[in-house]
């Protein structure tokens with residue numbers, strides 16, 4: 490009997506990456522319209538967990554009105570001789586992968602930011618209870634992470650219960666994140682790599698150091714250490730630092746070697762603390778992005794929760810499309826909120842002195858980590874709404890970026906880098922691309938490339 494014979498839909502890696510559009514969805518749990526949502530893993534003692542127990546607090550899937558979205562919480566409690574607190578973050582991150590294995594089920598993001606959708610088709614096939622999701626998760630977790638000896642699940646859709654646990658979860662995430670604060674990259678001999686997102690961004694690898702949290706905001710250096718120890722052949726592994734090649738940019742010989750191997754030669758070098766040249770790659774799960782604004786030679790920051798347009802007129806989704814996919818894109822940099830709290834945050838590019846705009850919500854969250862003398866000089870959507878207003882604001886507040894305007898031309902990012910494409914065959918149907926953010930140009934150099942195209946039109950339009 491197959492492991493999932495009693496589940497009415499398929500379960501397997503082939504379903505990963507399915508997208509469920511609004512018109513095809515039976516229900517949505519969490520998501521951008523729902524303020525209360527979370528997923529949380531907690532390590533418990535052996536006698537506190539009943540293996541395989543699945544509890545539902547609130548309405549089950551079959552009782553939720555079709556086409557609607559709901560508050561949602563998933564609490565997973567695990568126990569085992571080798572289980573420690575530091576494993577919670579990594580076990581939690583696997584929920585994303587395993588739920589996406591279910592046919593007609595989509596899971597996006599992590600922690601307090603989750604969005605889950607069940608398709609009408611899979612619901613009609615009989616996937617109508619959280620009990621089935623729990624069974625799938627139980628089997629996958631226990632087969633993939635054998636150090637989990639006992640596991641139990643609590644699914645919540647009751648608003649009051651979700652609210653109560655949401656607050657607890659935020660405190661737990663914060664205490665996890667704060668552990669590595671105060672530690673320096675120089676204090677350790679090894680970093681950790683995570684290749685979990687290679688299923689959809691094959692050249693991406695997160696390099697997790699004490700001062701650079703994983704892009705998704707779910708895995709710290711401590712989490713990496715605990716996971717690599719208990720599951721050394723798993724997707725989270727040790728990276729010996731090797732020789733320090735550039736202190737300011739954060740380039741290490743050992744990191745370069747690992748990224749070369751893991752990206753099959755596609756990415757040759759990574760500099761951890763810059764968004765130019767050889768920036769850390771971005772998969773698509775990042776909590777936020779830094780994006781270069783050439784008109785003022787500074788960076789904007791935007792997080793996934795920000796729904797409006799940023800100061801240059803682009804929203805998070807567009808910026809994220811320009812950033813994601815495991816590439817190194819000059820001036821576009823996926824990052825976690827916790828990394829914004831690091832003293833090495835964009836250190837080679839000027840750190841906070843180079844940040845010229847960010848959403849109010851994220852500014853509030855991290856204001857204690859922004860240098861005091863710059864905090865009020867960084868505008869949000871409440872202060873400015875376009876680039877003209879931004880320039881005036883920065884001048885009025887005497888933001889340190891203003892002194893750069895006379896020193897450097899405000900149109901060129903630093904160190905433009907050649908991107909080489911080994912072999913490239915373009916499909917006949919080329920997607921048409923409607924333009925880059927204002928002020929950004931592209932240079933394409935293809936070496937040893939073979940290109941087949943029926944038609945390709947490149948137009949430069951000057952305003």
Ligand code: SF4
Pocket residue numbers: 582683684685686687694695703704705706707708772774775
């Ligand atoms: S974003 Fe990075 S750390 Fe997080 S799951 Fe993906 S590869 Fe791993």
